[in-house]
Amino acid sequence: MSNPTRTNDAANDSWWRSAVIYQVYIRSFADGDGDGTGDIAGLRSRLQYLAYLGVDAIWINPWYPSPLADGGYDVSDFRDIHPAYGTLEDARKLLAEAHQLGLRVILDIVPNHVSDQHAWFQQALAAPPGSPERERFVFRDGRGEGGSLPPNDWYAAFGGSTWTRTPDGQWYLHLFAPEQPDLNWDNAGVRAEFESILRFWFDLGVDGFRIDVAHGMAKDPALPDLGLTEFSVIAGEGQEGHPHWDRDDVHDIFRSWRVIADSYPDPRVFVAEAHVRPGRLADYLRPDQLHTAFNFDFLKCALEADKLREVIDRTITDLAKVGAPATWVLSNHDEARHVTRYGRAHTGVTTPMRDQGHSTDLALGTRRARAAALLMLALPVGAYIYQGEELGLYEVEDLPESVLQDPTWERSGHTVRGRDGCRVPLPWTGDTPPFGFGTFVSAAPWLPQPDAWKSYTAEANQADRTSMLQLYRSALRLRRTNPGLRGEEFRWLDSPPGTLLFERGTGLLCAVNLSDQPIPLPDASSPLIASGPLGKDGVLPPDTTVLLHWD
Ligand code: NOJ
Numbered sequence: 001m002s003n004p005t006r007t008n009d010a011a012n013d014s015w016w017r018s019a020v021i022y023q024v025y026i027r028s029f030a031d032g033d034g035d036g037t038g039d040i041a042g043l044r045s046r047l048q049y050l051a052y053l054g055v056d057a058i059w060i061n062p063w064y065p066s067p068l069a070d071g072g073y074d075v076s077d078f079r080d081i082h083p084a085y086g087t088l089e090d091a092r093k094l095l096a097e098a099h100q101l102g103l104r105v106i107l108d109i110v111p112n113h114v115s116d117q118h119a120w121f122q123q124a125l126a127a128p129p130g131s132p133e134r135e136r137f138v139f140r141d142g143r144g145e146g147g148s149l150p151p152n153d154w155y156a157a158f159g160g161s162t163w164t165r166t167p168d169g170q171w172y173l174h175l176f177a178p179e180q181p182d183l184n185w186d187n188a189g190v191r192a193e194f195e196s197i198l199r200f201w202f203d204l205g206v207d208g209f210r211i212d213v214a215h216g217m218a219k220d221p222a223l224p225d226l227g228l229t230e231f232s233v234i235a236g237e238g239q240e241g242h243p244h245w246d247r248d249d250v251h252d253i254f255r256s257w258r259v260i261a262d263s264y265p266d267p268r269v270f271v272a273e274a275h276v277r278p279g280r281l282a283d284y285l286r287p288d289q290l291h292t293a294f295n296f297d298f299l300k301c302a303l304e305a306d307k308l309r310e311v312i313d314r315t316i317t318d319l320a321k322v323g324a325p326a327t328w329v330l331s332n333h334d335e336a337r338h339v340t341r342y343g344r345a346h347t348g349v350t351t352p353m354r355d356q357g358h359s360t361d362l363a364l365g366t367r368r369a370r371a372a373a374l375l376m377l378a379l380p381v382g383a384y385i386y387q388g389e390e391l392g393l394y395e396v397e398d399l400p401e402s403v404l405q406d407p408t409w410e411r412s413g414h415t416v417r418g419r420d421g422c423r424v425p426l427p428w429t430g431d432t433p434p435f436g437f438g439t440f441v442s443a444a445p446w447l448p449q450p451d452a453w454k455s456y457t458a459e460a461n462q463a464d465r466t467s468m469l470q471l472y473r474s475a476l477r478l479r480r481t482n483p484g485l486r487g488e489e490f491r492w493l494d495s496p497p498g499t500l501l502f503e504r505g506t507g508l509l510c511a512v513n514l515s516d517q518p519i520p521l522p523d524a525s526s527p528l529i530a531s532g533p534l535g536k537d538g539v540l541p542p543d544t545t546v547l548l549h550w551d
Contacts, residue, residue, distance in 0.1 A: 016208070016269045016291055017325040018381040018486065019056040020476060021106065025333045026063050026085055027071065027446065028425040029387055031434075034442035038425065040086035040094050045439055046428075047097055049458065053390060053469075054476030057104035059210050059271070061333060063091075067117050069179035070158075070407050071333070071423070073212060074115035078197045088204075095205040104207040106271065111194050111253075112213040113180040121181050129170050136190050137181050138173035138219065139166075147171075153225045154244070159411035173223075175216055175244065177407045185217045185253060198260050208261070208269035208291070211254075214284065215274040218249035239277075246276045254289040271327075278314060285324035292327050292382055299329050302348030303368055305498050305514045312379065316490060325488070327382035330372055331389050337422045340395035342368035356417055362394055367543045370471055370531035371512060374545040375500070377475040378510040380488045385472070388426050391456050392468035395421040396447075403447055420447055427453040474529050478547065482528075484508030495519070499540075509548040513540045525550045 024043060032041025040063070050058060062072035063085045072082065081091055098105050114121055120136055127133035129141075140151040142165065150163035151171055163171040164178040173182045183190050198209065220243035239245070254270070261268040272284045272293035284290050297311045315326045330338045336356075341347055343365025344358045369392065376383050399420055401409075406418025425445035427435030433449045434442055435457050454460065461469035479485045484505025495501035498515025501522070508528075513519050518539040521527075525548040527534060532544045540546055 015056065015104065016382070018488075019104070020054070020377070020383045020385065020479070021057045021059050021271075022050055022053070022055040023332060023384060023386045024058050024060045025387055025423055026060055028423050030426065030428065031438040031442055031445070034438040035084065036434075036438070036443035036446050037084045038437075039084060040081070040090040042437075042439065044090075044094050044097055047094075047101055047103065051101040051103060052473070054473055054480065055103070055385065057106055057207065058098065059106040059384070060108065062108045062110055062212075066115055067179065068405075069115065070177055071405070073110050074113070074117075074177070074180045075110050076115040076117040077119075078109075079200050092204065099205070105205075106208040106210055106269070107201055107206050108212060109194075109197070109209040110212040111183065111185075112216050113174060113176060113182045116179045116181055124172075124181075125166060129168065132189075134170075136184055136187050138184050138223075139170045140173070140223065142169070142171050152223050153227065154223075155228065156411070158407045159413070159416070173219075175213070177411065179407075182219075183217075185219075185250075186221065191253065191256070195256065195260060198257060202260070202264055202268050206268070207266075208271065210271045210273060211290070212273055214254070214272040214290070214293075215246040215250065215276050216244055217253060218247040219244045220247065246274070246280055251283065251286075251289060254284065258288055258290070279318055282318045282322045282324065285319060286322050292325060294329050294332075294384065295327050296329075298376075299331070299335060300349040302346065303342050303372060303514060304347070305500050305512070307348075308375075308512075308514075309492070309500060316380070325381045326379065327384060328376040328379050329384040329386075330369075330376055331386040331422065332384070333386065333423055334419055335422065337386075337389065337393055337395040338372065339365040339369045339389075339392060340397070341365070342372065343394075356397070360394075364543070365394065366392055366468070367532060368514075370468065371514070371543050371545040373468075373472060374475055374529065374531045374547065375510065375512050377472075377479060378485065378502075378504065378545070378547055380490045380504065386422075390469050390472040391427070391458060391461050393424075393426075393453070393456055396424045396450055397421055398450075399424070399447060405447075423447060424449055427457040429457055429459040430454070471529075471531060475547075478529055482508060493522075503550070507550045509550045510545065511540055511548065512545045513542055516542050518542065521546065521548065522550060 027038045029038040030042030030046045032039050063081055064075045065077040065080050065082050066072045066074050095105055124133040124137050141147045143149040150161045154162040156162045157176050162173055162175055165171050174180050224243050270290040272290045274284050274293055281293050301307050301311045319326050340360045343360035343362050404420050406420050408416050408418030424447045425437045429436035431454045434445045437445050461467040487505050489505050491503045493501045496519050499519055500512040502510050518535050518541050521538050521540055528547045528549055530546040535541055
């Protein structure tokens with residue numbers, strides 16, 4: 001059972017409402033055994049760093065046994081740990097140590113699909129069409145002569161058809177890679193199995209789950225054609241009446257999961273990964289379903305004041321209707337790091353997966369990333385930090401093709417490089433790779449780190465009073481100590497075009513200047529923390545955020 005020693009001001013059972021959650025991409029966080037891959041031992045050795053950073057919880061990307069066809073989102077056994085990451089005993093120790101430091105631990109559950117190496121799928125392949133083993137998945141006969149054409153025209157998220165043919169002629173559905181067959185959530189056995197998996201980890205002391213592809217689990221059993229082109233597959237996520245994204249039936253699954261989470265004395269929580277059209281996210285966060293969800297509208301938004309204001313307003317208004325707290329997020333393991341995005345001419349995310357090949361100005365991107373981080377941490381109430389953003393890391397856009405591992409690279413016929421550039425192992429110490437990623441003499445990290453990361457290590461950040469790390473630490477400290485930031489109050493104030501100004505609680509202002517002109521700061525205000533130097537005459541320079549005390 002979890003027993004964190006540090007709680008925030010909210011009641012113990014609602015710590016998640018205002019939590020700052022740090023995303024640990026375990027393969028790239030810290031390598032405790034020197035094999036070039038991050039692991040639980042490495043994570044345990046860096047828990048103090050996370051506690052000192054000042055986050056409330058960590059979310060660990062899938063750490064289960066997996067052939068890693070999609071970085072671990074192809075799970076072959078949901079009740080164990082990938083041998084490269086450690087053992088269940090290591091997981092128990094991690095949970096105990098994290099809880100001792102007051103850090104909650106959230107895992108990643110992948111219920112839409114399993115690995116093609118999962119025992120269930122292997123049994124399904126060995127069983128005949130129409131068998132109970134195949135009923136756990138979505139098997140269908142093909143169309144056309146001899147059933148040689150896929151059952152419908154759907155396209156998979158990494159490219160190609162969503163259908164792969166088996167040796168006996170039937171086809172199986174996979175919304176992602178062929179190595180990730182989709183489960184059939186109309187099957188009672190599938191539902192029971194996942195309820196049991198949730199209990200397994202909750203019993204071990206895990207505090208919650210991030211739910212992968214929460215909006216994709218329910219499918220229209222008629223599997224109708226979509227008439228979409230390949231590149232509109234993700235855009236199709238926003239389409240009304242879509243046969244596999246955001247169907248109303250999915251909510252029943254989450255109602256039964258909520259009952260399980262609430263059955264624990266220290267209730268467990270769920271975070272939805274749900275890409276849905278505006279207004280639909282709140283449906284997932286009704287009081288009898290999930291607790292929070294990632295705010296992808298905020299992540300994808302261009303760094304422009306009017307657009308951000310619209311997203312912030314919509315988020316707060318929509319979620320308030322169901323009593324759910326807002327969350328804010330700038331980066332994750334699927335999108336180009338925001339230092340790189342914000343240094344481009346177009347600062348929003350416009351294409352599925354990534355905008356590759358657009359030039360970027362890293363100095364500008366870093367300035368803006370600092371401004372965005374302080375804005376994010378000043379907004380009410382929850383936030384996500386993707387490992388390495390607190391070090392100021394940028395997207396590694398020049399990884400050699402030979403090392404690329406994201407299935408997108410192969411599935412797109414080598415046209416889309418994919419997401420490896422934001423998954424490069426973290427630099428901790430020293431002047432040369434592997435920058436302390438391995439805790440002793442180690443194999444080369446599974447993806448190469450740029451030499452220039454010597455100025456981005458945690459050590460280098462630590463030594464510089466003005467570093468990104470110090471900015472995150474100071475902002476997180478302020479969130480814990482300033483009553484205005486801890487509460488949920490939020491009020492816009494008038495400000496010049498291209499800027500944002502809002503008040504949290506009483507007397508705490510946040511001003512963000514995204515225009516190209518300096519703006520005067522409000523009268524009678526004194527800065528508490530700023531993302532960059534302020535002008536001598538009390539002005540806020542472009543691409544800068546400041547938190548002010550206001551009398
Ligand atoms: C979303 C995850 O964040 C991503 O990394 C993964 O490829 C897909 N879901 C499929 O599981």
